[in-house]
Amino acid sequence: KNGEFTVNIALIHKDTPVLGVVYAPALNLIYYAQKDRGAFKQEKNKKPQRLPIYNHVHNDVFKVIVSKSHYNQETKEFIDNLKNQYGKNEFINISSSLKFCLIAEGKADVYPRLAPTMEWDTAAAQAIIEQSGGRVVNFYNKAPLNYNKASLFNPWFICSR
Template identity: 55%
Template sequence: MVGNIKLHEIINIAIKAGNRILEIYQTVDFEVQTKQDDSPLTIADKKSNEVITKELTTLYPEIPILSEEGIHLSYEERKMWEYLWLVDPLDGTKEFIKKNGEFTVNIALIEKEKPVLGVIYAPVLDTVYFSKEGVGSFKLEKVSEYLKTGRDLIELANRLPLNVEKENTKVIASRSHMSKETKEYVNVLKKKVGEVDIISIGSSLKLCKVAEGEADIYPRFAPTMEWDTAAGQAIVEHSGGKVIHTDSEESLRYNKENLFNPWFIAKMNA
């Protein structure tokens, strides 16, 4: 199945959704609602979801969609799915509300509980990270300009990981969700490796920073959902890294009965 999916089509969808988000982002004021789990929701989340759902359904009607802002079917219905799209139409809504630009559009293809394709688009940065099993992971800046040329995006993009020189171990952490357990993890790590630099950034860009080599480790000891991590995990794994459960060290799996992720650590293989 993954071989039949055209990466540039999924990148195009993510950019269309990102452009819709930017239209709202650039307005003076927009309404912020609160969902049942107390997380924020804006019209941008909804409009982005409409774009992605419509486009994916048109191109790949045979593949079901599980989106944060869509209808969540019961596990009894979902467990028979061999393939599905996992979508977060606006990852980092808190960053969107703060207007710091650190939010993304996340689209992943899951095959038998495993992410085999991932696209993450950061609209404000106009930067896309994308990966496909058997092809690799890539980063392309100013992607909107290149799309107009019709050129092959893989040929234009930088293959991940990049060659990044770092003096100290770099740990990336959430800008909005730094937990006590994360701080404890960093303190233990310092005893092992010495000096540790902390990088803070929002949304799935944390996983992207691991994939490109800007960060060495991303420990997550706070709640996340499957749509928060699926695309990023694909990009990390296809660049040679891993995203593993803190207890079992097994890769995170998807389309589970419980859509919450366990605590995890993302890192490049050492």
């Protein structure tokens, strides 16, 4: 409908994503990363750009990415806390793994996901986030998400720079 769908490919070593590709074919856009080699964004007919592209400074505005389809009471409470902590918030609505990629670029500060996801929804983007200097951590214990678990469901998580 809006071109924001992605194809996600990840390589997991033990329980950690070490390679990730997020491809948005309708946008002619690809993000990719490999452990210890960095993260990159490439648009059609352009050279790859190392991530983060922007060294985002809050400038009194904390940029929060919210899911178009999974905005719930828990997410609202988390965002209200951010508003109390940082003052003014700006919201960015975008679909799919592109949420992670905007944070990897430096265009946003945080993406709280306080609703269900599966490992295949996050692994590729987590590799990109981590290689760009960001983090994807369990909402409860702040540990990085891990993979190849008995259950393929992810815990709630926070993606940030």
